[in-house]
Amino acid sequence: MNQKTICGGIIPMLVLVAAMVSHVYSQPKNNAEQVTMELIGQVTNPSPATSIQIGYLTYANGLESELFTGVPNNETNALLTFFSDTVTTRVINNGTIRTINRRGTFMIYLDTTPNGDFADPDTFRDGSPVLTADLRHQVIVDTITSAFTATFTLTVTSVEGFEIGSQYTRLGRVGQKLRLTFFGHLNSPGPPSGYISGMMIGS
Template sequence: MHLPPIASVVWYAIGRFYESQDGKSRDLGYFAHLGGIEPLFAGPPGEATAFFTFRAEPFTSQTLQNGDLSVSLEARGGFTLYLNREPRGDFSKPDTFSQGEPIATFERFSLVVGTTVGPIVNNLFSAALRSSVDFTFEGRTWNLADLLPGGITQLGMASSTEIPPPPGYTKVIPFVGSAMALGREPRQAGR
């Protein structure tokens, strides 16, 4: 198996930011690419068929203004990746993205800075891999420590146009993110 070189794109995440009535936010979604693991979907690509999902712990943001730029600062925080052997993700039911088997946890080790320019919000953050476990998928044993030993740096883009929120939430914003691997040389993956 050919391993991705350090600093190559290792995932594409598709998700949404949810703001709850208490003012805290969380993000969740699924992966359209995850370090060479295949297949990623149990049917036509989308949240309902995604084998691999993620969900962040709740966080709060501060907003700063710089002329017509709105800058959002989010504190450090964690998120978990899940393997869903029977996919059923549904953006109208956020808990469906955290019902699978936890396979890895990450912690952002710096502030997340998001900048709104017109209808687009950009953000950038790095996260360290805090834990991961072996899992068997499609007859192979995987561990995200093999693919992402030092963690990731993700560049994200979100829309500033809100989507109608499900019950219990006040705001939902769609986003996509591309992450590159950080750190040392990966170990042999897909044993």
């Protein structure tokens, strides 16, 4: 068998393998203003000094597989959930506007047996962690309407690859900076303390 025959057989095989790998593994590159994830959840404030934000992902850039195991799509059948645990560092009142700063940890989990229940926050962190980030966030509350926005600055500290359907992916990379913005409304009396929906942007 001559060299041309060997090369002629190997090159198409390498092309095929590369195509298969690119189909199975996905970690999209995002620009600074691209929406990478969309999230829905609730807020619970166990005390004036602490707050947790829990919920699930409805979209993740690059993932073509369904993120829910049933319909209607909600927390009970979501495969990707999040849990954010924060401590209040400062509160400033400015007329009818209240500004709250917090620090903490944000985590996303893969839950292959979904059981999300907003009455039990721990059900949103009983899966396998796939992304962990340090966070700082600012909440701006309109004390008249009870509407608020919360902006999270996230720095990814660890990621794990995972598979949904036939697709293997990672949601980020260590050191990556992400910006998460939630729009919400306070709920009184709770629980929950509030309802939130938002999006993640990152590069």
